[in-house]
Amino acid sequence: ELKVEQNPLFLSMQEGKNYTIYCNYSTTSDRLYWYRQDPGKSLESLFVLLSNGAVKQEGRLMASLDTKARLSTLHITAAVHDLSATYFCAVALSGTYKYIFGTGTRLKVLA
């Protein structure tokens, strides 16, 4: 059974600081996704990572994928308050469209 673990679960950080959210998964997958969810809102797609070594960047967020280690990271550079949200990674079971989500990381950026 595919399990997806994220850490940390909660993250409180000062504006301007850098931090990394980790997403580990337990079995082979060929697709990994990162989403953002604001309180009371739906999920917004951030990144799709499809191959080993893939790196995607958008603004202050950068995601990477290491399929051998079964690990993805979401790195936050020089955090700003607007990045406060819950971030989810999701992994698709290989060859299927069944997606397993991580527990989410609730990020709070303090001014």
Added chain:
Amino acid sequence: KAGVTQTPRYLIKTRGQQVTLSCSPISGHRSVSWYQQTPGQGLQFLFEYFSETQRNKGNFPGRFSGRQFSNSRSEMNVSTLELGDSALYLCASRLTSGTDTQYFGPGTRLTVL
């Protein structure tokens, strides 16, 4: 282009009743997936439909069912509601080519009393 729409947005039911939720995908998207989000269990995959066929199913009891119509709109039904079914139900649609990104609707907040 209009996003994924879900109706109703909020619903209150009592135990034992049944409920039907609706999802209209983005135009051109033929795959629709459903998820349940609760504070305790997080986001859990319910099922995925493509071209009116259920292709993938999560680990939910048979009380949870769904269907997809020829215009790709989808419905999910929960029968014999239990208190634990209170959740945000999210629908996501996907273009079945390219980056495979899912686009989520605003969700239906179901409260079971």
